[in-house]
Amino acid sequence: MDLHEISVQLQAGKARVVKTLVQQAIDEGIPAQEILEKGLLDGMSIIGEKFKNNEVFVPEVLIAARAMNQGVALLKPLLAEAGVKASGKVCIGTVQGDLHDIGKNLVKLMLEGKGLEVIDLGTDVSPETFVKMAVEQNCQIICCSALLTTTMGVMADVVKAAEAAGIRDKVKIMIGGAPVNQAFCDQIGADAYTSDAASAADMAVSLCG
Amino acid sequence: MKMTHKERAIAALTRQIPDHIPTFELEFQLAEEMFGKPLFPPELKPGRIETLSALEKERKIYEMAEYTAYVYKELDYSIIPLMMVGDSDYWDKQGKLPPEFVQYARYLREFTEGKVLLAHHGDGTYSIPDGNDMYEFAYRIADDPEGVCEQAQKMADWAIDRNKKLHEAGVDVLLLCCDYCYNTGPFLSPDMFRQFIQPYLYQIIQAGKADGQYTIKHTDGNIMPILDQLVECEPHALHSLDPMAGVDIREVKRLVGDKVCLCGNVHCAAMQTGTEEDVIASAEYCLTYGKPGGGYIFCTSNVPFKGMPPERYQLILDVWKRMRDY
Numbered sequence: 001m002d003l004h005e006i007s008v009q010l011q012a013g014k015a016r017v018v019k020t021l022v023q024q025a026i027d028e029g030i031p032a033q034e035i036l037e038k039g040l041l042d043g044m045s046i047i048g049e050k051f052k053n054n055e056v057f058v059p060e061v062l063i064a065a066r067a068m069n070q071g072v073a074l075l076k077p078l079l080a081e082a083g084v085k086a087s088g089k090v091c092i093g094t095v096q097g098d099l100h101d102i103g104k105n106l107v108k109l110m111l112e113g114k115g116l117e118v119i120d121l122g123t124d125v126s127p128e129t130f131v132k133m134a135v136e137q138n139c140q141i142i143c144c145s146a147l148l149t150t151t152m153g154v155m156a157d158v159v160k161a162a163e164a165a166g167i168r169d170k171v172k173i174m175i176g177g178a179p180v181n182q183a184f185c186d187q188i189g190a191d192a193y194t195s196d197a198a199s200a201a202d203m204a205v206s207l208c209g
Numbered sequence: 210m211k212m213t214h215k216e217r218a219i220a221a222l223t224r225q226i227p228d229h230i231p232t233f234e235l236e237f238q239l240a241e242e243m244f245g246k247p248l249f250p251p252e253l254k255p256g257r258i259e260t261l262s263a264l265e266k267e268r269k270i271y272e273m274a275e276y277t278a279y280v281y282k283e284l285d286y287s288i289i290p291l292m293m294v295g296d297s298d299y300w301d302k303q304g305k306l307p308p309e310f311v312q313y314a315r316y317l318r319e320f321t322e323g324k325v326l327l328a329h330h331g332d333g334t335y336s337i338p339d340g341n342d343m344y345e346f347a348y349r350i351a352d353d354p355e356g357v358c359e360q361a362q363k364m365a366d367w368a369i370d371r372n373k374k375l376h377e378a379g380v381d382v383l384l385l386c387c388d389y390c391y392n393t394g395p396f397l398s399p400d401m402f403r404q405f406i407q408p409y410l411y412q413i414i415q416a417g418k419a420d421g422q423y424t425i426k427h428t429d430g431n432i433m434p435i436l437d438q439l440v441e442c443e444p445h446a447l448h449s450l451d452p453m454a455g456v457d458i459r460e461v462k463r464l465v466g467d468k469v470c471l472c473g474n475v476h477c478a479a480m481q482t483g484t485e486e487d488v489i490a491s492a493e494y495c496l497t498y499g500k501p502g503g504g505y506i507f508c509t510s511n512v513p514f515k516g517m518p519p520e521r522y523q524l525i526l527d528v529w530k531r532m533r534d535y
Contacts, residue, residue: 013351054434057398058391062347101340103391149481150516178392178453179478196393 001025006039006071011047013063015070022071032078036115040071044113051110052198058106061197065109086117088208091133092143093121095154100147103177103197107143110201116208127154127161134162134171140208143200144190146177155180156188172207176200213324218287218382218506222423222445222470226503229533230496231287232526233328233472235384235427235448236512237280242519244280249273249292253309258295270294270309274316281325284526287506288326288382289317304367306374314379328425329375331383331417333368334410335361337396350401357405365409369416382423385413385444390430392454402435411442418443425472429511430454436465446470451510452491453478459498462505471499472506480509480521488521492528500532507533 185193194200220227295307426444431454458474476491499505
């Protein structure tokens with residue numbers, strides 16, 4: 001079968017169709033990794049690009065992600081069986097004092113759409129928790145999100161906590177959110193700032209590479 | 210000729226040229242820092258208000274109204290945002306105004322001699338959902354668009370009903386504060402916005418206007434892709450014009466300044482973390498490009514929030530005083 005059709009249906013958010021097509025591809029003996037990459041991740045990647053260009057909007061991204069998850073659920077045991085691993089591991093959270101999670105959730109979806117494994121730490125995450133989880137889960141990247149100007153300073157504390165824990169050379173720190181920018185990223189010594197979720201995913205892939 | 214605050218605000222809201230540019234904020238969170246105590250007295254908060262006798266409660270509401278009038282007079286606001294006093298569940302769930310609020314609004318009108326516009330929240334459209342609600346909302350849009358529209362109509366009807374009660378209590382201005390946009394753009398696509406929000410926002414605004422209320426539509430974020438639809442709803446004013454999302458008052462004035470009054474655009478993040486020069490430059494920019502031809506109210510792009518250095522807020526008020534006269 002043509003795996004491109006999975007990508008197309010995923011972009012349209014057709015969860016049931018995607019599930020059926022993925023099962024069909026499995027039944028035809030196509031390797032799980034190939035179905036994942038040429039079907040599901042290809043579709044999410046295109047959605048991510050369109051989102052970046054304001055051609056699709058958040059609901060379309062979430063609906064596409066729902067379709068992807070339906071397909072991934074079928075592939076997961078086969079991928080594990082074949083010893084296929086995620087291309088990178090990221091822990092993500094909204095910083096301490098901030099309960100906003102929309103941006104963080106979008107970045108998480110985009111990261112997963114790039115085939116990265118994501119540990120979601122939720123909201124109101126302390127610098128110590130970011131660092132502890134990055135160590136325990138062996139993450140290559142910490143992603144910090146903030147919506148409030150009053151909480152963006154916590155991102156600097158995450159950088160300091162990573163330095164204090166002696167992992168700064170092993171873990172990249174990415175920041176994002178409405179009040180932050182590249183100048184702030186440079187000021188606090190983080191590794192990367194991106195202005196939108198899709199760019200964050202692209203950046204994470206390059207940092208994991 | 211010198212106008213009253215009310216005349217000045219109405220002139221701006223109706224895109225005329227007042228004696229000078231009015232100012233206000235959706236909320237003012239720096240009362241304690243700038244005037245010594247918060248606007249909302251702790252004795253009237255849930256858990257404590259119930260312990261007051263009727264006489265004590267009335268006294269506290271009177272003092273709250275007196276202090277509110279004092280603070281906003283000092284700030285020279287033309288529109289005063291009212292806070293909900295009394296049982297908010299009574300308002301939120303049953304749609305009935307708590308008698309304490311009615312009393313507060315009455316006292317406030319007395320203290321301001323009816324020369325200032327009183328405002329309260331009055332939106333009833335979908336805003337950007339949080340957390341898991343965002344997933345549910347997106348799935349419902351895909352799976353049950355008719356149901357989403359039905360609910361939007363119920364929400365609008367509910368808001369219209371409540372706004373009539375606010376009108377009866379003396380609220381002149383409806384602050385429509387459901388957020389629709391991120392920094393990067395709207396939550397919904399323009400097509401979805403036209404289906405699930407615009408018709409209902411239009412109804413709420415028109416109902417308020419039919420009752421003689423003024424309407425200020427606020428949303429954070431980059432509104433440019435839906436600017437035309439917001440203006441089609443015919444609010445008196447658009448608020449926020451969020452510079453952190455790239456919204457430029459000069460461009461918005463050029464595009465729709467002949468159709469709607471503009472409020473905001475003074476850079477809140479700069480007020481928190483920028484230099485004094487950044488703050489002054491932002492305020493001057495807004496005044497320079499918002500002012501021509503009237504239809505402009507000076508305010509921040511969000512609110513003077515807790516944690517913002519009060520001197521930074523004072524700084525933009527100083528710029529406003531220097532440049533506000535027509």
